[in-house]
Amino acid sequence: MKITGNGLAGMRQKDLIQWYVDQQNERNNYSSMEEVTAEISKIKAIIEVSFCPELFSRLFLLKFVKKL
Amino acid sequence: MIKLSYALVNYSAGNPADGSNSQGMKQADGKDGGKVSLSLFTLKLSNYEEASLIMHRFNYLAGNPADGSKPQAKKLVISDEYFQRVTGALIMRLRQHEEAAVQGGHLNHHSLRLKPSETPEKLYMFNQISFWLNVYFIMLSGVHKDIFINFFVSNTRCVKC
Numbered sequence: 001m002k003i004t005g006n007g008l009a010g011m012r013q014k015d016l017i018q019w020y021v022d023q024q025n026e027r028n029n030y031s032s033m034e035e036v037t038a039e040i041s042k043i044k045a046i047i048e049v050s051f052c053p054e055l056f057s058r059l060f061l062l063k064f065v066k067k068l
Numbered sequence: 069m070i071k072l073s074y075a076l077v078n079y080s081a082g083n084p085a086d087g088s089n090s091q092g093m094k095q096a097d098g099k100d101g102g103k104v105s106l107s108l109f110t111l112k113l114s115n116y117e118e119a120s121l122i123m124h125r126f127n128y129l130a131g132n133p134a135d136g137s138k139p140q141a142k143k144l145v146i147s148d149e150y151f152q153r154v155t156g157a158l159i160m161r162l163r164q165h166e167e168a169a170v171q172g173g174h175l176n177h178h179s180l181r182l183k184p185s186e187t188p189e190k191l192y193m194f195n196q197i198s199f200w201l202n203v204y205f206i207m208l209s210g211v212h213k214d215i216f217i218n219f220f221v222s223n224t225r226c227v228k229c
Contacts, residue, residue, distance in 0.1 A: 011165045019161055020154070042146055046154050051162075 017043050 020043055021036060030036050 010169060011162060016158060016161060020157060023157070042150070043154060043158075046146065046151060047158065050155055051158070 013044070013047055016047065 017040055021040065024030060024039070025036075030039075
């Protein structure tokens with residue numbers, strides 16, 4: 001197992017999202033593909049802000065420096 | 069009148085025509101996508117309740133440049149309840165993954181990113197504090213520094229502890 005240091009203990013973001021979507025799909029929580037796509041966007045946002053603060057801070061600083 | 073600067077995370081779907089993907093990320097469905105950028109905005113706040121409302125919402129912009137035109141902003145609102153539910157599920161999955169990794173000898177306890185005491189509520193507070201720290205750093209360079217510092221200090225308290 002490769003330790004990537006992405007804040008997810010080596011787990012890939014794609015696998016984490018896939019697991020969550022599979023869980024919801026087993027419970028028949030989706031009625032269309034659009035719902036799945038919208039939920040993936042939200043989950044990605046939550047993961048990157050909550051579990052990958054380094055990425056969030058880096059992007060924020062990059063944008064901030066460009067503004068100066 | 070208080071002016072508050074804040075940052076929004078902007079997600080743009082990847083362009084399948086050229087396959088470009090600046091962040092190198094892929095969505096769970098296997099398609100290229102997920103270009104992430106931040107946009108800075110300024111709000112005029114009439115009262116503290118308005119600021120509190122913003123503080124308790126994670127608003128994101130999502131673009132859709134499939135036709136190559138300028139991305140049309142689409143706002144995603146993530147409610148508190150949704151955030152807590154998703155975060156709780158993801159933490160549970162990550163702990164399972166960590167336990168499996170530790171038992172397999174791939175990780176030791178010192179390298180774990182999620183501490184045993186970590187909870188969705190604490191992550192939620194961390195995000196709120198990070199948000200206000202970011203806003204604070206923005207305003208340090210602004211003309212309303214004094215007003216904002218008073219505003220920041222008066223609104224920084226842990227309501228969940």
